[in-house]
Amino acid sequence: MYTIGLTGGIASGKSTVSAMLRKLGAYIIDADEIARKIVMPNEPAWHDIVAHFGNEILLPDGRINREVLGQKIFKDKAERQCLEKITHPYIENEVQKSIAHAKSIGEQVVVLDVPLLFEVGWGKMVDRIWVVYVEKEVQLSRLMDRNHLTRQQAQERVDAQMSLDEKVKQADVVINNNLDIEHARMQVAAAWRKID
Template sequence: MARQKVIGLTGPTGAGKTTVSKALEQKGYYIIDADQVARKVVLPGSECLLKIAGVFGGEVLNPDQSLNRQALGRIVFSNKDKLKQLEGIIFPYIIHDIQQMIKQSEEQGNHIVILDAPTLFESGCDKLCDQVIVVIAPLNARLLRIVSRDGISFEQAMQRISAQHDDAFYTEQADFIVDNSKPQADYSNLLSWLSSLE
């Protein structure tokens, strides 16, 4: 039996990667959502969250000891060194859990697993992947999506965009590019490409 292929799915924030991920899930692909994994590793009382609070202070915790994401975001998205510091704490926990999920997917007999990871390259998760899909979209569309999705200001949304790599970085790493600029994107080419890998 052919070895399972791990396909990374990433792109700059607000490009509409979640829409692509949901479309692939509806087609029966096994999806590992790195954002969900990232939420799980910082649950109240977790070793990872305790380390984050130890480095960034108690203000990143809510009264119930859960992670205050907005407070942490204000610290790290305006300071690249602090963002790197946070990534150094959280990424090893995320990678460990993702490796376990990839193994579980293979045991279930899947030919392809999609690793939906906004920080695929920053975390080193690209090293777990055989190939990479990158989702891109125009800056204005991305800004509107981030503001609407996260309930933040345009200035905060631009801070998040500025904290990431530019489009050229993503497209240079891509084995397949999805242009998500149209409201109703057609993913038939992507599905054909994935079928060719099975």
């Protein structure tokens, strides 16, 4: 089984590339999807998060208000690290289960779609690392449009992650997503053909 660690920055187009790889036949393990699942009401991670951040981060139905929590953690590095310390062990446990499942059903190519692949040290779990790259201005513009953020809010979210330039230095494959979707698709298809 061949494993790809797919990463990038916020609003870099990683999800778009992940969808392309799924169409090509890859088995996708989406860490963001797992992260959303583990913080559902009454899950163990949910209890830990509420115990730390308090009930003011909850919506009336008990779900975590991602916007309120986001405002807390993007302004305060210590709080962001605390949230990561709570969630990452739960996420990693689910990722390991998903990898074992993919292996058991004979999947050939598995993609770990992980925004913080380098930050959490999961690069060693994969055979190759693919980074989706965009220039900072493109990233900020897409993030402001997509999430209806001010430039400062977008900048805080971008600054909270390792820079894409740093990620590119550690990549085996770089997908340049500054142009249109067709340009990205051609690069993905070319890299896919080289998988050994």
